[in-house]
Amino acid sequence: MQPILVTFAAVPDGPWRIADVKAVTGDGLARAPALAITEGCAIQDPPASSWVLRGITSNVRYTTRSELDALSAAQEGLGRPQATRAALIPIRKSPAWWALAQEERRAIMEEQSRHIKIGMEYLPAVARRLHHCRDLLEPFDFITWFEYAPDQANAFEELVGRLRETEEWRYVEREIDVRLVRRG
Numbered sequence: 814m815q816p817i818l819v820t821f822a823a824v825p826d827g828p829w830r831i832a833d834v835k836a837v838t839g840d841g842l843a844r845a846p847a848l849a850i851t852e853g854c855a856i857q858d859p860p861a862s863s864w865v866l867r868g869i870t871s872n873v874r875y876t877t878r879s880e881l882d883a884l885s886a887a888q889e890g891l892g893r894p895q896a897t898r899a900a901l902i903p904i905r906k907s908p909a910w911w912a913l914a915q916e917e918r919r920a921i922m923e924e925q926s927r928h929i930k931i932g933m934e935y936l937p938a939v940a941r942r943l944h945h946c947r948d949l950l951e952p953f954d955f956i957t958w959f960e961y962a963p964d965q966a967n968a969f970e971e972l973v974g975r976l977r978e979t980e981e982w983r984y985v986e987r988e989i990d991v992r993l994v995r996r997g
């Protein structure tokens with residue numbers, strides 16, 4: 814699959830209303846009324862009070878063949894009509910994380926933290942897309958995006974709670990949790 818450049822812009826009005834912005838670790842982001850997501854080409858920066866984050870979809874780094882097969886059998890895509898809730902969670906990991914070797918990161922992420930195993934429990938209720946931004950010199954390393962139905966909101970809360978208790982999250986030095994509601 815070709816990488817897609819995705820721009821997330823805080824805007825005065827847009828298809829996703831921003832319901833909540835919470836700084837989980839480190840500095841937060843300014844509150845804004847809505848979020849616009851543009852794929853393919855960078856949009857012009859919106860007014861000064863807003864923020865713009867960019868990321869690129871990419872190949873997987875850590876997932877094994879059997880995990881990939883299990884994920885593709887279980888997961889559903891973005892844009893499902895019933896999935897009117899979303900979470901935008903930008904994350905930056907620490908220099909200690911990036912100083913590790915690839916297999917050390919994989920060991921922390923999966924063998925110790927069970928990120929993929931835990932995440933699989935919430936499929937297909939939660940649809941997701943991971944965007945990389947470290948190599949774009951953005952303020953975050955990743956922008957994560959999740960969509961789910963309103964009746965899955967508690968399950969999603971449980972999922973983020975479980976992940977934040979893992980060894981992997983000890984390497985997270987900035988995380989913001991933005992929650993959104995799709996406009997009818």
Ligand code: HEM
Pocket residue numbers: 872873874875876884902904906928929931932933935936939940941943955957959972973976
């Ligand atoms: C919905 C269930 C979830 C599943 C099935 C899932 C699965 C995955 C997989 C397979 C990867 C590895 C991609 C690769 O091999 O490069 C990954 C990476 C990642 N996920 Fe999740 N995930 C889930 C939920 C979450 C949540 C809720 C968050 C944030 C709170 C999150 C944050 C991340 C981040 C930041 C990465 C990149 C880690 C890195 O490369 O260092 N994931 N996820």
